[in-house]
Amino acid sequence: MGPFLSDYKNNDASIFKHCVYNNEQDILNWLHDDDVLILDRGFRDTVRAMKQFGFQVAMPSFLNGRKQFSLEEANLNRCITKVRWIVESVNAQLKQWKYFSQTILNSSLCFLSNYIDITCALINAYGSRCVQDIHSGSEMATQMLQKCQTTNPVQLRLLELLETKLQ
Template sequence: MIICATDGYIISAIGPYLSDWYNNDAVITKHILLNNKEEVQDWLVEKDIMIVDRGCRDCLDLVNSFSYTTFMPLFLPKSKKQFSTSEANNRFVTVLRWVVESVNGRIKTFKFFEHVVQNSSLLYVHGYLSIVCAIINAYRPTFINDTSNDDYLSKAFLEKRNKQNELEAKLNDKERNKSKHWKKINADDCIIDFPKLTEADLKDFTLGVLQLKQARSYALEHISEDGQYEIHVCQQQQNLLRANLQSKHSNRKDYNVLIQYNDQTVIAACCACRNGNRNIGCCSHIASIIWYLGIARHDKHKYLNHRSSSYMKLFEDAAEVSDRSSDEEDDDAILYSSA
């Protein structure tokens, strides 16, 4: 198990542990604390904050009994399809947790840990991991070097944490969602009153970089074969638009997105996906629409010159057959059945 600081500095690499059903994150965490592995309790003090994954939910009581403070993303109950605004905002802990995943990814850049370790090397695997972690700490930069924007981000998080998403009720209003209240248009050459934004402006709205990385792929997938970016504008309320985006996890799911704006910026946004109600940042569906309307369509040569869906034209589909082939197969079937 890797323990690291919020900037990515690796504090300790404890293990290796068995990879069976019993040795999950919670059990491993309990084992480390109760056995004081590597004198972990000597360099942890009361009220230290631990950012943990949801796999550690069964050990939170034990960790808190040591007077440590824990933060963990919430689980979505089976009875619900979407987090409420307050629940979705709780996931701001992932803003800090991404460092752990980045550390694990950096370790795997070393060839030995990139693949499955052979049994003959198990005797040395902990030593190798310790050496790799020491090399990373000594010669690789931390993941967070610029902290000049931290005060702004933390203030924005705290200000929005307990606010309700104003568009949540409108998104769930079945009457308002009827097609008679909306007009379908091509956003490529319409909605001229939507504010022109910079990537820095969008980053301030998303309060993160993951959504920025995914925005382009979502937007390109939403563009039709004839180059149209379809959205709907509300006929009863000005500066309110709606779009329907495909889920990246399932072809059978799509999500409605509402965005309210003025001539300067985006005021509010809401999506029907699991985390779409949050006020702290936004989901990738929302980010992709804002990215397209506020940035990409104003410089198509830079942002929209390649589409992954166009690669489908490079392949032939064996399921497509000519009428002649079908007729010949039918004739053969008749001859064989007659014989």
């Protein structure tokens, strides 16, 4: 989709909301009710809208004045960040190409999709892979989810010490 004009109102979140509300390129048929949208904090303004469309949203939490996340929040943030890392890595690979690391002229926009396709093909053919073993992803995800379910032994010990001190 796109390109979209760049101004102070056209951030990623407002563009995404526009695409969903207007069903740009039939986007609502790409997404399913059980899909989880993994978003960064820049999309915080879209969360309510995405939930209204029936999508699940995962986004790192905000501290909101607190000094520390709970164990559950910290673990969930780690899982979300791990998934988003691959997206950011691919974006970084594209931006290593001089053409994509600078402002692109409007007159070139009609060719932009082709340029991205060619660049991605070159990266896939000759560049280093962000993920070497694509099959290890399921195993890693399972391990991370298991670790999220386990209790933190340091936290348990601190609670024990606190209880004995209070007695």
